[in-house]
């Protein structure tokens with residue numbers, strides 16, 4: 229029997245639901261690590277959505293990881309449909325979280341932080357969910373130059389790096405106020421991996437290399453973080 233539960237993670241300003249899928253280990257989830265995997269934070273980065281949707285299809289058929297997993301394949305459904313970085317308000321959700329260093333000034337035109345921290349529905353849902361759930365690891369799937377950006381202690385990154393050849397980078401070299409890495413990784417002490425899949429790699433490569441690497445990383449989480 230499958231142990232998957234679909235639920236509504238939140239809702240966008242225009243009323244689109246943000247769907248989430250919760251998977252429980254075959255032997256039950258008690259005392260098991262809980263991982264949040266999200267894709268589609270930036271709607272113009274389809275690679276992370278593809279990887280997330282592949283994980284969903286694979287796990288819907290068979291989920292045998294010894295951990296609890298919550299998967300949000302399209303965190304920014306408006307941006308995914310519009311193929312834009314931001315949501316329909318043109319806000320970059322990865323600059324809008326209520327970090328201590330949040331700033332109303334956009335570093336460049338791409339990085340619109342919104343009118344105030346946590347102004348956007350998607351992030352309100354995320355913060356509320358994180359407050360209600362004890363999570364040991366967050367993996368956020370983006371695309372850019374190939375990189376595993378770690379905020380916090382994430383030994384899983386070494387497993388993923390070995391399978392992908394990607395570099396592990398604790399510091400991407402510029403401040404990211406309002407980002408999930410800063411909010412969850414640094415401030416809330418929830419280790420957060422911002423997984424930058426190489427932009428424009430083929431669909432085949434995502435399925436053959438990136439998806440197995442993510443699953444291997446999750447297996448390492450079960451090995452390391454279960455009580």
Ligand SMILES: [Zn+2]
Pocket residue numbers: 269270273370371
């Ligand atoms: Zn991104």
